[in-house]
Structure formats: structure tokens, C-alpha cells
Amino acid sequence: MSLRDHAREAIRDEVAKHAWTLFAAHGYEATTVDQIADAAGMSRRTFFRYFAGKDELVLERLVESGNLIATALEQRPADEAAWPALRAAFSATIRLQEQHHEKSRPLQLMLRAEPALRATIETRRRLWVERLAPLTAARLPSTDAADRSGTRAAAVTASAVACLEAAQIAWAENPGTSLGELLDDAMGAVAPLR
CATH class of the missing domain: 1.10.10.60 (Homeodomain-like)
Structure with missing residues (x-):
């Protein structure tokens, strides 16, 4: 640059x-x-x-968070399974949110409550899955990888992102709770499906 x-x-x-x-x-x-x-x-x-506008400000920051998670996922041990690796990679963003909870909680609520941000949130979700799914694919047990590995990786990644979002909403609405523990609960509920 x-x-x-x-x-x-x-x-x-x-x-x-x-x-x-x-x-x-x-x-x-x-x-x-x-x-x-x-x-x-x-x-x-x-x-x-x-x-271009306020929505670009929001989306850019959300994409940066996804890149932080992707970098953390890339740095996980190569032999770590997809689900625990995704959980560990989410720790990077969880630490930041918990350290800055006085701003993070209202922002999480804003992201869910503001109708003008719904498209931005959906775009963020899609971009995160696109960015993380290839990294997840390498961690999935192989089956007949011909055409299903991309689908499986996208499904696992999207499920993990949904768990993170559910934990963030619960954390934002319930001060005094631990975002990390809420994420463990959410991902633990889905873990048997892996």
C-alpha cells in the first residue's frame, strides 16, 4: 500500500x-x-x-470482524475438527466484545432492531460464510467429496455463525452474562449434528 x-x-x-x-x-x-x-x-x-453512506460503515466493520475470525481459524491446528476450530476462532471477536461491552451490547441490539440494517446483516452473514466455509471444508471428514464438501462446509459454517448470532443477542439482552458461555451453550446444542 x-x-x-x-x-x-x-x-x-x-x-x-x-x-x-x-x-x-x-x-x-x-x-x-x-x-x-x-x-x-x-x-x-x-x-x-x-x-457511500452509513450502511457501508456498518458493513465494513462487520466484514473486518469476519476477517479476524478467518485469520484465527487459519491459525488453528490443522488436525483440529471443524466445529471446535470454529468455536476457538470466534474467541477473537468474543474477547473484543466482552472487553468493550459498554459499546458492544447496544450495538448488538441496534444491529437486530434497526430495520434499515437487515439487508446489511444478511450481507454480512453471506460474506462470513463465503470466507469461512473453505477453511471449514479442510477440517471436515472426507466422504465422497466430489460435490458435497462445499455444501457440507457451508452448512457447518452457517450453523456456527447462527450460534454466534444467537449468543450475541442473548448476551446483549442480558447484562451480566458471559458471551463465551452463551456461545458454548449454543454450539453445544448443535454439536451432536456434526
């Missing part, structure tokens, strides 16, 4: 931090582009040089 690219990414990251702080405090719909731009110390016009 060039120096200009690094600078652009740093600015985008700074704007995103301000946006997520505002989203946590006021909700997605109630937060305007003008408020985000003002918090980041830029004009509305400058904001649109970096982002």
Missing part, C-alpha cells in the same frame, strides 16, 4: 470509530451522516469521499 492508501485507511478507520460510538449512543437511524462527519472533524462532502 502506498502512503496515500495508508492515510486513507487511517481516516476511514477514525470515521468508523466515531460512527460506531454515535450508533451505540443514539442508534443507527437517529445518527445522521452530518453528526458522524462533525464528530470526525470533516464536512459532509468529505465524508462521502470515503464512504
